[in-house]
Amino acid sequence: MGGGGYLTFLQCTTILMVTMMFSYYIFFLIFFFIMNNITRSNFANNPFHLVESSPWPLIISFSLFILTTSTVMFFQNYTYGSDFLMIGLFCVVSSMAFWFRDIISEGSYQGHHTAAVQKGLTLGVALFIISEICFFLSIFWAFFHSALAPTIEIGGQWPPLGITAINPFELPLLNTILLLSSGTSVTYSHHSLIKGNRTATLVGLIITIILAAIFTFFQYIEYVTAPFTISDGAFGSCFYFATGFHGIHVIIGTIFLAVLSLLFYIGILLISFGSSSLSLSIIGDLNHPPPHFFHQHSIILRCSLQRSYFPYFSYLPSLSFLILPSLSYLNPSLPLSYPILSSLLLSDPIFSIQRTMGCFLTALSLYYYYTLSSSFLSLTISLLFIIIIIYIK
Amino acid sequence: MSEQTFVLETAGFDARFPNQNQTRHCFQNYVDYYKCVHHKGEAFAPCRQFFKAFHSLCPNEWIDRWDTQRENGIFPARLE
Numbered sequence: 001m002g003g004g005g006y007l008t009f010l011q012c013t014t015i016l017m018v019t020m021m022f023s024y025y026i027f028f029l030i031f032f033f034i035m036n037n038i039t040r041s042n043f044a045n046n047p048f049h050l051v052e053s054s055p056w057p058l059i060i061s062f063s064l065f066i067l068t069t070s071t072v073m074f075f076q077n078y079t080y081g082s083d084f085l086m087i088g089l090f091c092v093v094s095s096m097a098f099w100f101r102d103i104i105s106e107g108s109y110q111g112h113h114t115a116a117v118q119k120g121l122t123l124g125v126a127l128f129i130i131s132e133i134c135f136f137l138s139i140f141w142a143f144f145h146s147a148l149a150p151t152i153e154i155g156g157q158w159p160p161l162g163i164t165a166i167n168p169f170e171l172p173l174l175n176t177i178l179l180l181s182s183g184t185s186v187t188y189s190h191h192s193l194i195k196g197n198r199t200a201t202l203v204g205l206i207i208t209i210i211l212a213a214i215f216t217f218f219q220y221i222e223y224v225t226a227p228f229t230i231s232d233g234a235f236g237s238c239f240y241f242a243t244g245f246h247g248i249h250v251i252i253g254t255i256f257l258a259v260l261s262l263l264f265y266i267g268i269l270l271i272s273f274g275s276s277s278l279s280l281s282i283i284g285d286l287n288h289p290p291p292h293f294f295h296q297h298s299i300i301l302r303c304s305l306q307r308s309y310f311p312y313f314s315y316l317p318s319l320s321f322l323i324l325p326s327l328s329y330l331n332p333s334l335p336l337s338y339p340i341l342s343s344l345l346l347s348d349p350i351f352s353i354q355r356t357m358g359c360f361l362t363a364l365s366l367y368y369y370y371t372l373s374s375s376f377l378s379l380t381i382s383l384l385f386i387i388i389i390i391y392i393k
Numbered sequence: 394m395s396e397q398t399f400v401l402e403t404a405g406f407d408a409r410f411p412n413q414n415q416t417r418h419c420f421q422n423y424v425d426y427y428k429c430v431h432h433k434g435e436a437f438a439p440c441r442q443f444f445k446a447f448h449s450l451c452p453n454e455w456i457d458r459w460d461t462q463r464e465n466g467i468f469p470a471r472l473e
Contacts, residue, residue: 152469152470156417161469
């Protein structure tokens with residue numbers, strides 16, 4: 001299960017993540033009518049967003065439970081551990097997708113993201129970044145604690161006896177140069193955007209993504225050829241803790257910039273009067289673009305050229321349930337019709353009864369397929385889908 | 394009753410380890426003794442100074458544990 005499962009797991013998660021992100025961000029086109037303050041004031045005499053009840057926090061917490069326990073199962077080589085990990089990842093990504101879908105709806109279509117709310121969102125992103133800084137600070141603290149005064153248990157020396165450290169002036173130096181260069185290219189892109197140079201913005205973003213991808217590849221090479229593992233004492237722990245979390249942040253950032261550059265290329269405006277998406281909070285300059293770039297009339301012109309297919313495209317992500325047929329390899333004796341039928345029913349954009357039946361059938365098929373192994377986990381997954389049923393009604 | 398005088402000595406002050414935590418002092422003397430023995434042989438008299446120092450400073454459990462590690466080849470410092 002370990003060797004063959006690896007490639008499938010990686011393919012599925014990559015495809016899932018990319019599909020989920022793209023299907024949401026590409027197909028949400030700006031509507032004719034944009035909420036403005038005058039209209040909004042007919043409904044609320046305060047500029048703040050009083051959120052409606054949402055099931056996604058609860059659902060995502062169940063999904064995170066599935067993800068964490070299945071990760072442990074995978075690492076400890078439990079049967080079907082990698083498959084449950086796939087499900088866990090799928091559940092978390094789907095929950096994120098549904099939650100972001102609601103946020104986009106609240107912002108771009110319901111007009112809740114007023115200037116006051118946007119201030120709060122920007123502050124939220126800043127606080128999150130500060131928490132990430134604290135996290136990396138802890139990693140560096142751990143390293144310096146162990147390395148500056150090495151204990152007698154590791155021989156009073158650093159690197160400890162028996163560890164052949166990687167020469168920092170070989171591949172790691174190249175990686176550092178790659179990342180610093182990608183920093184300069186993204187700054188070039190940023191300033192080009194401010195100046196209104198569209199081509200330069202895109203070129204800068206593409207260069208950044210290429211450099212980051214090369215870095216990731218070289219870091220993979222370093223991992224594969226490293227003479228020590230994460231379990232090799234304090235040295236191994238510090239090394240893989242720091243480079244591992246750093247690497248995952250680089251990968252997330254690369255995907256982020258790739259999606260953003262694609263959207264920028266297509267011409268989808270992430271900012272309007274009631275905009276909502278996450279990128280706005282980070283790319284703060286878009287809030288106050290120079291007048292010649294985002295001219296008032298040109299915004300209206302772009303809007304009028306784009307028809308809204310919102311009511312239909314919003315259900316596109318539910319087609320991701322088509323991943324369920326891949327479960328069939330686990331238990332070939334069970335009929336494939338269960339997952340296929342459930343995913344088709346789930347993706348019905350109009351009839352809620354069909355969707356309800358789809359959820360139920362999905363839960364049932366998952367339960368049947370996984371009763372061979374950890375049934376507790378499959379029950380949790382079924383419970384998750386039942387909660388989704390209650391929400392979708 | 395025969396009169397026997399015992400001379401009791403502890404390890405002297407070592408400026409390399411001025412603080413209360415004397416762990417490194419003990420460990421360093423242990424390592425230095427076995428390095429001395431490795432290079433000069435057990436009969437070499439000055440090596441006794443390190444021996445007396447670490448037997449004075451180190452808890453006996455540590456000495457036993459390190460001896461076991463040395464026998465198994467997993468002692469964490471270089472003794473050559």
